[in-house]
Amino acid sequence: MDYSIKRRVTSAVQVGQVLVGGGAPVVVQSMTNTDTVDVVGTAVQCAELARAGSELVRITVNTPEAATAVPKIREHLDRMPVDVPLIGDFHYNGHRLLLDNPACAEALAKYRINPGNVGFGRKKDEQFAQMIELACRYDKPVRIGVNWGSLDQDLLARMMDENAKRADPLDSVDMMRAAMVASALESAAKAEELGLPGDRIILSCKVSGVQDLIAIYRDLSAQSGYALHLGLTEAGMGSKGIVASTAAMAVLLQEGIGDTIRVSLTPEPGGKRTQEVIVAQEMLQTMGLRAFTPMVTACPGCGRTTSTFFQELAQTIQNHVREKMPQWRAEYDGAENMTLAVMGCIVNGPGESKHANIGISLPGTGEVPAAPVFEDGVKTVTLRGDNIAAEFTAIVDNYVARTYKRKNASAS
16 A cells, blocks of 8 residues: 655644654544433443544533533543543633533543634633643643634634735635634644643644635645644535545645544434544545555446346445454454455456455356456455355455464464
């Protein structure tokens, strides 16, 4: 796999046991949508997200009851055991919640502060300072997360006044983008003045427009060396949210911008929160930035493939490797880099199958009912009959056991 994308060098920020920035791999994170007061429900969802691959999990801390629940959630996770770092998401009253609940302040691995919602009027600077002082006291990193839906109105008014006096004033879109960047950088500068080191600060500027996100992060990257969190806020549901998030973040990641990402999908009714984690992983893996689980290449189908069997087999294999990956990760080195191909006819099937570590070329409509299997480019067997799915799955499992080095092999 080609890891040739040149990453922008940023400050390295330690968040619990996870390193963000400083050349470390791009980190995947997610956020719960449970009521934080529901200790068991929130702990269960945190565990589900972590097991799906979320390396950081953010939880809402909005009331005294939620703040009291945080250390209990941490205790539940530690007993599972799930050691994923928890991030506290604070708005309006974070200074008071952290001050009144030291166990919460200690249990969280990072605080998220929105400079547009940290306080209003004369209290804004005071309450921001209290949040930073508490972060320093408990030695916690902070994400200063600007959001275009809650942009600091005082800063925006000031910049609009300055813009009106320019010979060539910015239009409203460019003005909004500039204000987002200014809010993040000015807040970071204030945090450093208050004693929070630059390597304890992560910045984000969340918007809902693809072109806005790209333009803002290019400016933010050019003007600072802070670690950056990428995410298209309120991306939407289903394919729209996936496409928009990928279109925006892939451009920035290709330019080396971004140290941690979240795909903010609205879950389908009854859908799993973990879907956004899988999308983030697949984005990074298909770009060659990281490897999480074996990926399955499958043909789209055409008039030669009127049977749906190859589609069903591709789905079965993808589900199988995702389910097996936690075990493989614990037992073997490198299984996540394995590639698989499930092809539907003889046109491209054998060729594509040979390019994968393991590939199968199923017969198309009217073709001989035989499915050759290739391992590392060499045909090893031809499968026939009603048990192709089970037999191919067994071949995949055997390939992993035979090919990848066991992690405890040196100790035996």
